[in-house]
Amino acid sequence: MSGGFISIVAGESGFRAYFAVPEAGSGPGLVLFHDVADHDHDFRELSECYAAEGYVVLCPDAFSIAKGAEDVVAAVAALRGRSECTGKVGALGFGLGGKLACLAAAEAGVDCAISYYGFGIDFGLNLVSRIGCPLVMHFAEKDPAIPAEAVRRIKQAFSGCPDIAIYVYPGVAPGFGRKSNANYDRAAAGLAHSRSIALLRPVMGPHYDLEALWEAHTTCEFGTRDVAATMRTMVAEPYVNHVPVMTGGVGQRELARFYANHFIPKLPADTRLVPISRTVGADRVVDEMLFCFTHDVEIDFMLPGVPPTGRYVEVPTVAIVNFRGDKLYHEHIYWDQASVLVQIGLLDPEGLPVAGLDTAKKLLDETRPSNTLMRRWADSAPNS
Numbered sequence: 001m002s003g004g005f006i007s008i009v010a011g012e013s014g015f016r017a018y019f020a021v022p023e024a025g026s027g028p029g030l031v032l033f034h035d036v037a038d039h040d041h042d043f044r045e046l047s048e049c050y051a052a053e054g055y056v057v058l059c060p061d062a063f064s065i066a067k068g069a070e071d072v073v074a075a076v077a078a079l080r081g082r083s084e085c086t087g088k089v090g091a092l093g094f095g096l097g098g099k100l101a102c103l104a105a106a107e108a109g110v111d112c113a114i115s116y117y118g119f120g121i122d123f124g125l126n127l128v129s130r131i132g133c134p135l136v137m138h139f140a141e142k143d144p145a146i147p148a149e150a151v152r153r154i155k156q157a158f159s160g161c162p163d164i165a166i167y168v169y170p171g172v173a174p175g176f177g178r179k180s181n182a183n184y185d186r187a188a189a190g191l192a193h194s195r196s197i198a199l200l201r202p203v204m205g206p207h208y209d210l211e212a213l214w215e216a217h218t219t220c221e222f223g224t225r226d227v228a229a230t231m232r233t234m235v236a237e238p239y240v241n242h243v244p245v246m247t248g249g250v251g252q253r254e255l256a257r258f259y260a261n262h263f264i265p266k267l268p269a270d271t272r273l274v275p276i277s278r279t280v281g282a283d284r285v286v287d288e289m290l291f292c293f294t295h296d297v298e299i300d301f302m303l304p305g306v307p308p309t310g311r312y313v314e315v316p317t318v319a320i321v322n323f324r325g326d327k328l329y330h331e332h333i334y335w336d337q338a339s340v341l342v343q344i345g346l347l348d349p350e351g352l353p354v355a356g357l358d359t360a361k362k363l364l365d366e367t368r369p370s371n372t373l374m375r376r377w378a379d380s381a382p383n384s
Contacts, residue, residue, distance in 0.1 A: 003047055005040075008060065008078045015071065016061040018043040020051035021084050022325065028087035028204040029079040030055040031072075031104065033097030035178070042180050050092070052235065053197065054206040054325045056085045069107045072100055076108040088204040092196065093118065094178060098137075106130040112203040114196045117143055117174040134163040136199045138192045140183075142173040167195060194322075198282035208326045211278065214285045217321075217328055222271060227260045235327040244337040247301045262300035268293035276316075276363060287319040290360050291335065295344050302340065311344045314360035 003020035018040075030050050034043060047057040058079040060071070072091075080089050088111035093101035098118025105113035106127040112134040135158075139151050151168060158164040169188040175181030176188045201207065213233065220230040231252060238255055240248035247262070249255035274290035292314045293299075298307060317335040321328060341347035342356035349356060353373050362368045371377040 003044060003051065003057075005061075008058075008074060014074075017075065017078075018047045018057075018059040018061070019082075020044075020047040020057040020059075022051045022054050022056065024054065024206075026084045026086045027054045027056050027206050028200075029082070029085035029089035030057050030200070030204075031075050031079055031089065031091045031110070032057055032059040033072075033091065033093030033100040033104075034059060035095035035097055035175075035181075038180070042178075045180065046178075049324075052324045052327075053200075054208070055090075055200075055204075056082065058082075068100065069103055072104045073108045076104060076110055087206075088112075090114070090200055090204055092116075095174065102127060102131070102135070102137075105133050105135050112136075112199055114138075114199060116177045116192065117146060128157045128161075131164075134199055134203055136165045136196060137167070138177065138195070139166070139168045140172045140174045140176055140188075141168055141170045145174070165195070165199070167192065194281070194283050201282045206325075208323070210283075210285050210323055211280050213323065213326060213328070214287070214321055218273075221259070221264065222267065222273065225264045225267070227256060227264060230259055230264075231256050233328055235324050235329050238328060238330060240331045240333070242301055242333045244335055245302065245304060247304065248331075248333075258301075266297055266300045268296050268299065270294050270296075283323050285319075285321045285323075287321065289317050289319070290363065291315050291317040292360075302335075303344070306344070306346065309344045309346075313340055313343045314357055315340050315343070316359055316363050 003018060005016050006019045008014050008017050032046055032050065034046060043059045043061065047059045050057050056079070058075060060075050076089055076091070079085055090112045091101040091104035091108070091110045092114040093099070094116040095118070098115035101113045101115045102118055104110045107130070110133060114136045116138045117140050118137065137154070139146055151166070155166050158166065169176060169192065172185045172188045173183040175183035176185040177192050178184055178189070217230065217233040220226050220233060237251050239250040240255060240258070242248055247258070249258040270293060272292040274292060276288040276290065278288070279286040295303070295309045295311050295313060315335045317333065320332040322330045336359060338347060338354040339356055339359045342349050342354055347354065355373065358368070
């Protein structure tokens with residue numbers, strides 16, 4: 001992607017804005033309204049994040065509070081006028097910028113808007129009747145400027161509006177959505193970002209076939225076993241975490257090293273993935289599968305330090321795959337390590353609430369017995 005500062009004319013004056021274009025060279029437009037304490041590097045970081053999602057981004061440097069609506073309208077018009085902007089235009093803002101995003105929804109004719117902890121967002125509930133586009137609002141539970149009563153009034157004002165979504169994030173303070181803020185909260189920020197993308201994609205695009213992108217990635221891993229091709233399906237700074245044993249890597253260099261030395265060459269010869277279910281969202285794919293293999297090699301990523309046992313294993317596995325635009329951003333892979341250890345003979349299940357191969361068989365056949373590990377299950381039977 002490419003980016004830099006440009007000048008925007010607004011009435012008799014104007015303002016500077018950071019302009020970023022996605023790798024594709026064009027796309028829907030997104031006006032980003034930053035928070036009051038942000039600086040040049042924040043504009044770049046924020047703009048390039050959403051450019052990576054496929055948007056042509058305009059992030060105005062500063063606004064005249066007195067001419068807020070005029071400047072907002074000018075920013076939206078400027079973005080619509082760019083040749084790189086080939087579709088609709090949305091608005092997204094943080095803090096005071098969140099207030100301006102709502103103003104854009106009311107006054108600038110944007111196609112959708114997103115507000116993060118909009119400073120004084122209940123400043124003008126009279127705007128409600130003028131907001132005719134889909135709108136998402138993210139609030140921090142611990143925000144003294146927007147207490148629970150203010151959020152209640154906002155929810156009441158928008159009641160009956162199906163295109164308005166309001167979320168409150170428990171235990172966090174305003175600023176939770178930005179890495180540069182002292183109040184940044186990774187979990188809340190990630191959830192809010194996914195909810196924002198879930199608004200932007202259907203309203204404005206761009207539309208990506210995440211299922212096909214995930215299939216291409218797994219083909220490179222398990223089919224052609226090509227490290228370079230695998231890395232090309234991912235963002236510049238991806239990460240992978242196999243949660244039960246914390247194997248994987250962060251960043252292109254470390255992750256490529258992991259794939260080249262500890263994943264692809266450590267796949268058992270008969271490795272097989274049996275798909276069970278797949279859920280495709282706005283920015284992620286959740287894959288449920290059986291990972292089947294014979295333990296004929298030391299599997300660094302699953303059983304590090306365990307010599308081959310020659311045992312056959314089937315383990316239910318879930319992959320949660322997050323995308324940024326048309327590239328994989330991260331993977332969280334989960335499985336029941338106790339089930340694996342039982343199947344290779346390293347864990348004696350006697351007296352423990354763990355199971356082995358039966359966990360995979362039960363996944364494929366729900367009629368197999370349940371509650372076999374519960375000693376008191378028979379006690380609750382009728383007439384027992």
